[in-house]
Structure formats: C-alpha cells, structure tokens
Amino acid sequence: MTALSVGQAVGLGLPLLAGIELLQVPFWVRLSTLHVEVRDDGVRVKNPFSARLYRWTDIQAFGLFQRGLRIRCGYVDLRTGERVSLWSIEGPNPGLFPNVDTVERQIATLNDCLAQQTKDGESSEVGSE
Numbered sequence: 001m002t003a004l005s006v007g008q009a010v011g012l013g014l015p016l017l018a019g020i021e022l023l024q025v026p027f028w029v030r031l032s033t034l035h036v037e038v039r040d041d042g043v044r045v046k047n048p049f050s051a052r053l054y055r056w057t058d059i060q061a062f063g064l065f066q067r068g069l070r071i072r073c074g075y076v077d078l079r080t081g082e083r084v085s086l087w088s089i090e091g092p093n094p095g096l097f098p099n100v101d102t103v104e105r106q107i108a109t110l111n112d113c114l115a116q117q118t119k120d121g122e123s124s125e126v127g128s129e
Contacts, residue, residue, distance in 0.1 A: 047085065074090070
C-alpha cells in the first residue's frame with residue numbers, strides 16, 4: 001500500500017480547484033453586467049437571469065427592503081402587484097453604516113424620475129383632449 005504525500009495530495013487538488021474556479025467565470029461575468037437604465041419609455045432592469053423593460057405606466061414605486069442583517073436591496077413595485085428585485089442596487093445596513101446613503105439616493109432618484117414621467121404623462125393626456 002502506497003500512501004500519498006502532502007505534495008501529491010495538493011498536486012491532485014489543484015486541477016480540481018482550477019476547474020471549479022473556471023466554472024464560476026460565466027456567473028461572475030453575468031453579475032458584473034447588472035444595471036438599471038432610466039429611459040424615456042421606462043426603466044430597463046438587468047438582473048442575473050433576466051433583462052426587461054418596465055414602462056413608466058406599469059411602475060407604482062421604487063423602494064428598499066432589508067435582506068438579512070447586512071444588505072438592503074432595491075425593488076420596483078409594479079401596478080400588477082408584482083415586486084421585482086433590483087440586483088444592481090444594494091447597500092449596507094443603516095444600523096451598521098449610518099453615514100452610507102448611496103442606495104437611498106439611488107431609489108430617491110428613480111422615484112423622482114417616476115414622478116416626473118407621471119406628471120409629463122398626465123399633462124400630455126390633458127393637452128390631447
């Protein structure tokens with residue numbers, strides 16, 4: 001019976017670890033392209049497994065919810081009652097990091113855009129009657 005030395009065991013594990021790491025590359029590339037794009041016709045949301053345009057008329061509001069102890073995540077509430085997570089808008093727990101308000105500002109900006117689009121839509125409807 002031959003015992004493996006430490007060097008031989010490590011030598012066998014490195015190709016396996018490298019293979020596992022290579023399998024993660026497409027996932028990390030996909031995560032690096034997450035975004036929320038504000039457009040004239042709505043908001044384009046790119047999450048890890050989907051990309052979709054939500055029209056301004058379909059959006060009720062944007063907000064934040066707490067996930068676990070550390071992370072707050074953005075979401076969009078649709079008029080259908082559906083809630084869609086915004087993977088690209090995440091921030092720390094305000095209890096742990098009270099001076100970090102980046103996600104609040106991002107959500108406020110999205111809600112301001114929604115209010116402006118709603119106001120513009122109402123004024124254009126009134127003008128067309």
